[in-house]
Amino acid sequence: MQTVTRSPTVFRLATRLDEIGFSDIVNIRNRIMKLRAAGATVYQFEGGEPYMDTPESIKSAMVQALKDNRTRYAPSSGINELRSAIAEKLSEKNGIPASENDVIVLNGGMQGLFGAFQSVVNPGDEVLVFSPFWTPIRDLISHCQGKTVLVPTSEARVNGFEETLASYATTQTRAIYYNTPQNPSGVVFTPDEARAVARFAQARDLIVIADEAYEDLVYDGEHFSIASLDGMWERTITCFTFSKSYAMTGWRLGYAVASEPWMTGLRKTILYSSNGVSTPTQWAGLAAINIDSNILETHRGAYRTRRDLLLAGLNELGFTCDKPAGAFYAFPDVSRISSDSREAAELLLDRAQVATVPGVVFGEHGEGHLRFSFSTSTEMIEAGLNSLRRNL
Ligand SMILES: Cc1ncc(COP(=O)(O)O)c(C=O)c1O
Numbered sequence: 600m601q602t603v604t605r606s607p608t609v610f611r612l613a614t615r616l617d618e619i620g621f622s623d624i625v626n627i628r629n630r631i632m633k634l635r636a637a638g639a640t641v642y643q644f645e646g647g648e649p650y651m652d653t654p655e656s657i658k659s660a661m662v663q664a665l666k667d668n669r670t671r672y673a674p675s676s677g678i679n680e681l682r683s684a685i686a687e688k689l690s691e692k693n694g695i696p697a698s699e700n701d702v703i704v705l706n707g708g709m710q711g712l713f714g715a716f717q718s719v720v721n722p723g724d725e726v727l728v729f730s731p732f733w734t735p736i737r738d739l740i741s742h743c744q745g746k747t748v749l750v751p752t753s754e755a756r757v758n759g760f761e762e763t764l765a766s767y768a769t770t771q772t773r774a775i776y777y778n779t780p781q782n783p784s785g786v787v788f789t790p791d792e793a794r795a796v797a798r799f800a801q802a803r804d805l806i807v808i809a810d811e812a813y814e815d816l817v818y819d820g821e822h823f824s825i826a827s828l829d830g831m832w833e834r835t836i837t838c839f840t841f842s843k844s845y846a847m848t849g850w851r852l853g854y855a856v857a858s859e860p861w862m863t864g865l866r867k868t869i870l871y872s873s874n875g876v877s878t879p880t881q882w883a884g885l886a887a888i889n890i891d892s893n894i895l896e897t898h899r900g901a902y903r904t905r906r907d908l909l910l911a912g913l914n915e916l917g918f919t920c921d922k923p924a925g926a927f928y929a930f931p932d933v934s935r936i937s938s939d940s941r942e943a944a945e946l947l948l949d950r951a952q953v954a955t956v957p958g959v960v961f962g963e964h965g966e967g968h969l970r971f972s973f974s975t976s977t978e979m980i981e982a983g984l985n986s987l988r989r990n991l
Pocket residue numbers: 647706707708709710733778781782810812839840841842848852853
C-alpha cells in the first residue's frame with residue numbers, strides 16, 4: 600500500500616491568514632442560542648442589524664427583476680442604472696463629486712472595506728484606526744499583513760485630532776480608517792473634526808478609508824462625508840452599504856466610491872472574488888436608492904425613540920453612557936459591576952438574561968463597557984431594563 604504523507608508544513612493555512620480571527624460575537628450568539636433552546640427568555644441587545652423588515656418596494660423590485668429574467672451576468676462593477684443612480688445620490692447627498700465610473704457595486708460594506716484595504720496596504724504598513732472600533736477592521740488590515748494602530752477617539756476629542764493622530768503616526772503610516780457614525784460608540788464626527796483629519800491626511804500624504812455604513816442613522820448633528828472636502832476626493836475610498844439604511848443586511852449589497860488608482864484596485868479584488876453582485880439584487884438596490892425619503896425619516900424617528908428609552912434606563916441603573924449621536928448602539932461604562940467587560944456581560948446574562956457584547960471585543964479602549972443595540976422593539980427594551988432593575 601502506498602504511504603500518504605501529510606506533512607504539517609504542507610497541511611497548514613497560508614501564513615497571511617495566521618493573524619486573522621473569527622468574531623467573538625459569534626461565540627456570544629452561540630451561547631444565547633443554547634440558552635433559548637433550553638427554554639430561557641433572553642432579552643437580546645447583542646445584535647447589529649435593523650429590527651424592521653426590508654421595505655415592500657425593494658422586495659417587489661427583486662421579484663420583478665426575476666420575472667423579467669434579469670438573471671444573467673452583469674458587469675462586474677455593477678449595472679449602469681444602479682451606478683448612475685448612486686453617483687447622483689453621492690453628489691447630491693454626500694457632496695462627493697462622483698460619476699458613474701467612480702462607483703462600484705459590492706456584496707455589502709464588508710467587501711468594499713476588504714477591497715479598499717487590499718488596494719492600499721502593503722505588508723508592514725500601519726493604519727491609524729479610531730478606537731474603540733468595529734472589530735473586523737483589524738482582521739482586514741492583518742489580511743494585508745499591515746499593522747493596526749489604535750487612536751482613542753476620546754483622546755482626539757480632548758487633545759485635538761491633528762495632535763493626537765501625529766502622536767500615533769510613524770514613517771510606516773499609510774492610511775487612516777475613518778468611521779462615522781461609529782460602531783460601537785455612536786460617535787458622529789463633526790464637519791470640523793473631518794476637516795482636521797483631512798488636514799492631517801494631506802500634510803502626511805495618507806489615504807483615508809471612510810466607512811459610512813450608518814450615514815442615515817444620525818440623531819444629533821449631521822452626517823458629513825470626508826471625501827467631500829477639497830483635496831480629499833483623490834485620497835479617499837468611501838464605503839457604503841444598503842444593510843443599515845434600508846434594512847437589507849441579508850441581501851449583501853453595498854458600494855464604494857473612489858478615484859484612480861483605487862478604483863482599479865477595487866475592480867480587481869471584486870473581479871477575482873465574487874465577480875460582482877447578483878443581478879436581481881442590484882435591481883432591488885435601484886429601488887432602494889430611489890425610495891421615498893419619508894421612509895428613512897420614519898426609521899430614524901423610531902430609532903431615536905428607542906435610543907432615548909434605553910439611555911434613560913441605563914443611566915438610571917448607574918451605567919453612565921454618552922448619548923450616541925448616530926448608529927444604533929449604546930456603549931455604557933459598566934465598571935460599577937465589573938471593569939472586566941467579559942465578566943460584566945456574563946453577569947448580565949446570568950442574572951438578568953440580558954445579552955450584550957463585551958466592550959473589549961471592540962479593542963482595549965472598549966474595556967469596562969458593554970454594547971447594547973437599541974435596534975429592537977420598545978417592549979424588548981422595557982422588559983430588558985426591568986429585568987436589570989430587578990436582578991442586578
Ligand atoms: C461600522 C461598520 N461598517 C461596515 C459594516 C458592514 O456591513 P455590511 O457588510 O452588512 O454591509 C458594518 C456592519 O455591521 C459596520 O458596523
